[in-house]
Amino acid sequence: MSNVTLTVNGRAHTVDIEPSTPLLYILRNDLDLEGPRFGCGLGQCGACTVIINGAAVRSCITPCSSVKGEITTLEGLAKDGELDPVQRAWIEEQVPQCGFCQNGQIMTAKVLLSRNPRPTDTQIREGMAGTLCRCMTYYRIHAAIKRAATLIADAGAASDKGGAA
């Protein structure tokens, strides 16, 4: 066991833990964050996805001691009480069914859009392909990603306009 310090959603936490412990179990069991979920423990499904240094990272296969950088979980996407545009789009499109995988869908889409603000259908298919949903909400996820892209672009245009005025 040793002390590992993790910065999650803007707050630093130190836990006394076996350093090889996957990040997922610390987020869920020690920090009470339920966004990232256990789906496979193999990095195959994406349910455990968090964002570290702008990348979608599978926390179920990431030893906590290897984490360098701030971790954002689903709970940390909202800013100043406002849901992230990706989350808003998810609600407007009524994407989830059981919702168990949606953490991975939302976090992966968030990173996809941050790297490619206007993804094509093919880019969405390829960029999201490793994030699985067994209720098969894929069709609505594609619509939500496009809607989020528009929301983000509109917000950007509005703030540009505000800046110029």
Place this chain on the structure above:
Amino acid sequence: MTPFRPFTGIPKQVEERLEELNATISRRNFLRDSGLLVVSFSAAGMVGANPFATQAAIAQAGGPYRDPDFRQLDSWVVIHADSTATFYVGKTDCGQGTGTAFRQMMCDELDIAYDKTSLIMGSTDVTVDQGGSGGSDAIQTDGWPMRRVAAEARRVLLELAAARFALPVDQLAVSEGVVTVKADPSRRVTYGELIGAKRFNVTLTGDNINATTGVAKLKAVQDLKIVGLPLQRYDIPPKVDGSLKWAVGVKLPGMVHARNVKPPVAGAKLVSIDESSVRGIPGFVKVVSKGNYVAVVCEREEQAIRAARDLKVTWQKPSVRPFPTSENLYTYMRSATPTSSPNPNVVGNPDAALASAAKVVEADYDVPFQGHTALGPAHATADPSNGQMTIYSNDMKSYGLRNGVAEFLQMPREQVRVVWMEGPQGYGRTAADDAGFEAAFLAKELGRPVRMQWTRAEETAWDTKGPAFTFSLRGGLDAQGNLVAFDYNARAADYHHLGYNEPDTVLIAQLAGMGTSKPASGGAATPSEMYAIPNRRMTTHVVSLPLVFETPLRTGNLRDPNGPQVTFASESFIDELAAAAKADPVEFRMKLLTASTTEDSGFKRARSIAVVKAAAETYGWDPRPSPKPLGTGDILTGRGIAYAYRSQTVVAQIAEVEVNRRTGHVWVKRLVCAHECGLVINPEGLRRTIEGGMLYALSRALHEEVKFDTEKVTSVDWVTHPTLTHADTPASIEVVLVNGDPKPDRPDLPHYGAGETACKPTIAAVANAIFDATGVRLRRVPFRDARVLAALKAAKV
């Protein structure tokens, strides 16, 4: 709005009477078109306590846990002082939005605004036992008592208001929880003022919970205002912002983490456990074993994972091979002696008709075992505090879990309760809730709260499976291409099909030597269509694998348990017959549907005709026989239709595919579904449920197959058991809510079920589209690239 006009093909006399009716029922028009309306609606607000938070809060009480009395109105409806209401229902929502739909129905009958209500579901000590969910019958069956109790609450409130105003009820009006005097609307009283925080103390009647009723009459469909609206689901915001508390995340003081250690091969017997192999692991608590059931328990989750991996267990392999390999499964099934063969269902003289037919078509079809493979493996947490047993679970049949665990642990029912919380997809898996039983068993052994979590490999290999099927079909056409004989023969590997949370069939009971020695008989099924065929024989058999108990190839109810398999065979075969008759596949089906005018009580024939027509019109189907002339490029395109019903819900689906002749890859580019389930409660929720059902069946069509050698399942993760991904998603999905119930003399449209019906025809529609594109008939599921490519090469496509 255009008048309601079902797609033509409904018998003329029905259509005429329907038009008369439609002159007076504008509501029906609205419901049909409501998916096209943009309805302004504020985000689903929840009043007072979040139902999910409430569910955690109610878990504080110490027991005993008596059954809420379904014949008491207070068990169903509570009006608060602020005129908000809480509904309590004995159902669970597996993600199809039934909770929102229940609220819509109950709000309408109670006359209260939707956003002034909340709903509690599924926890056994605070909600009446409506069985949880299953069979896609939540709206069809359980919606009725919910409507009736809400209507009764409204009646009682109106009587209270009548007494207060000293006026007869017929001189009062009620809207959104406020009763006013018709003659003087300034005289008003709210529901909260009438009864807030007090009990109704009204006794209901009914021989069973489905028959629960007061004396109030239900509203006519035309008077429903909230039913039919595309309201947003209340459970979606907390699923999106991360605030939802899930069953998988329950934490209790003193809780420990458990993992199972499964036999390495099916049917293995436990010889010995070397506990010293894990005693040094930090946080190690205990190894628990009984019979062939083994679990390790540690203080922390990662410690339990390590202990389960490191525990040295000696097993003895069984003397007989538990099953054939998945490659040899169909040969085995076709030659096995059936465990049961019910009397065939025979109409006319199929043998004579086949003997005299101008053309006889024969085909065999195979469908593998397909697993639930829930995205989140099984889990539950059990708390033995105060001598009671509380299980926090996502079991879709939480009431059955409570009864089953009480019996399994030999505890009085009153000492056991299940707190239902959300979890990964139900679809039948959690109706045989292994983890709930295991957590409770271990909690009782240890005297501490225990959280059980299955691994991915464990879930994929050992979850319940949809039964494998083989089919042998024969059909006879006369000289004019009419189908005159149909001989159906199905075999299902379904012996010892698991029941719902039975204490002697769940896996821990089998492994621990506490299981039944009498296997359930299982069953095969016959096609669900309304085709008029003069000579038919429907034969079914159940076969058993060599190992019946303690096997990972155990069958249970998987989303429309036999429907996708049976419909794949029967609707593929109808297409083969259409091709043999050189007939258009839609016209061939329409001829079979219109060859009789015999109806059932729900006008299922007329509605079948309506959905097939609606699907074809929406798709833009141009009539021609399949296959189409072979294309010249790498990508071959085609379209296929299939149709089926489930209970009173009828669907027709059309798939458009692209088949890559160089790789064998199939992409279903477009899906159309015409869906008829009577009164639609929430059209947007319904559309998504249908989309999910279709894509789920598409996953079974293209990817899913449980593989095994002769001693173990070798499908253990998402690589060895692939599923549909974003890359497979169709570019277009169109859902038409036909709502074409044509019964002309009924004031109300009944609400039927949705969900599983949409799973039924998809595999066949895809197979038929592949045939249309390539001229190659795929008769074995799934249609993975290698299998398709081999079939194309064999046919020199």
